[in-house]
Amino acid sequence: MKQLKRLGTGIGWRPEIAEAVERMPGIDWVEAVAENVCPGHLPESLLRLRERGVTVVPHGVSLGLGGADRPDAAKLLALAERAEALGSPLVTEHIAFVRAGGPLTASPLLEAGHLLPVPRTRDALDVLCENIRIAQDALPVPLAVENIAALISWPGEEMTEGQFLYDLVDRTGVRLLIDVANLHTNHVNRGEDPAKALDELPVEAIAYVHVAGGFERDGVWHDSHAHPVPRPVLDILADLASRVSPPGVLLERDENFPEPGELERELGAIRETLEKAEAGVTVTRGAAPAGRSGTDSPSPEAGEAVSGTDAPAGDVTNPPPGETGARQRLALAQAALLSALVAGTPVPEGFDRVRLGVQARALASKRADVVAKVAAELPEILGAGYRPAFLAYAQGHPMTGGYRRDALDFAGQLLLAGRPEDAETRSRLREWWLERSGPAPLSRRPTARLARATRRVLLRR
Secondary structure, rough: OOOOOOOOEEEEOOOOHHHHHHHOOOOOOEEEEEOOOOOHOOOHHHHHHHHOOOOOEEOOOOOOOOOOOOHHHHHHHHHHHHHHHOOOOOOEEOOEEEEEEEEOOOEEEEEEEEEEOOOOOHHHHHHHHHHHHHHHHHOOOOOOEOOOOOOOOOOOOOOHHHHHHHHHHHHHHOEEEHHHHHHHHHHHHOOOOOOHHHHHOOHHHHEEEEEEEOEEEOEEEEEOOOOOOOOOHHHHHHHHOOOOOOOOOOOOOOOOOOOHHHHHHHHHHHHHHHHHHOOOOOOOOOOOOOOOOOOOOOOOOOOOOOOOOOOOOOOOOOOOOOHHHHHHHHHHHHHHHHHHHHHOOOOOOOHHHHHHHHHHHHHHHHHHHHHHOOHHHHHHHHHHHHHHHHHHHHHHOOOOOHHHHHHHHHHHHHHHHHOOHHHHHHHHHOOOOOOOOHHOOOOHHHHHHHHHHHHHHHHHO
């Protein structure tokens, strides 16, 4: 089989630190968020890195492979185009769902704006396996999928995370992107033992590893990607590296960027951790989950890549009996959860209400942060009033069309409510909205509605 390229030590490429990354010593590769890269207009920084022989891997965040719907063909095409434009040896995505609702549930489509965990059930595994096979067939290079961090647990789960990932690799041949920071997050938030997860993983299927920081507040670990890497995360990395030599390890940082020297010190700590763990260690495969001998798995040997055509693809055009039922059951469950998180509907039975409240507030906070980035004029216009106004808006207005649409809808709702109260600020907001949306939003005042109705009657005559 085709040998998977050893990547070495890398860092997440972000526009805010692009120049610093180019100057950092010992950077073997970088990872770029796929949705932030345009194939026809690659950033000059990435082009210069590629010219120097630095590998660039596109990392997708919006496919929603763990969702009930089949992967969107346009999103798959876009991911494939980015892999080809960057000359990447593989692409990566997440084991998560990011939207729910729609035709399978006969309900409005809702966007999470965040990666949410799939239930570790046979239904969810069946759907995920088919979605990954579809993605593998559409991509020009191997696919690796990442375990995610979670604040919440699904009731009635049938497998541990390690068992779920073992079966996923066994059935699809997909590679794994193991995020050791997410293993730590799930240890704090869900009581899951990272060592047990590593015991059960097919570690020889690992494509590369993510390392990132976070913070703990009120007993909840927030995987922020905006704080230094803590010692417990490095300890999990050491445990993993004592079992297998990962082809690549990458430091993730998405915001609150420190001075380049601090990032270089974190990379140095990662290299030191790997060197100490790997010294004198014989590479062995991880233990099989309970109930498996570990000898019957078709998983690839260490260092080998499996493309979509290498794995048993099944018949994705004529799904096996019961598969449609699995999709619908998963769709209903995910729609109920996401609606509770972003639309204020009742909490589904079996979920921790307090923890769902924490997750709902985290989703709203992230929406506010991202909207402030994609529409930077809004916090400038609204000042200190931006964040409380947006969080109040988010409580009753789920995101349905992406962050740019969210920004326009938020501004439109403020204007319809006659806000901000300051006339000059309201005028600036109205100008901003009009430049991007066309006609002014319709007033809801009874007199305005009556005037519109009168005009319609006169026009008919």
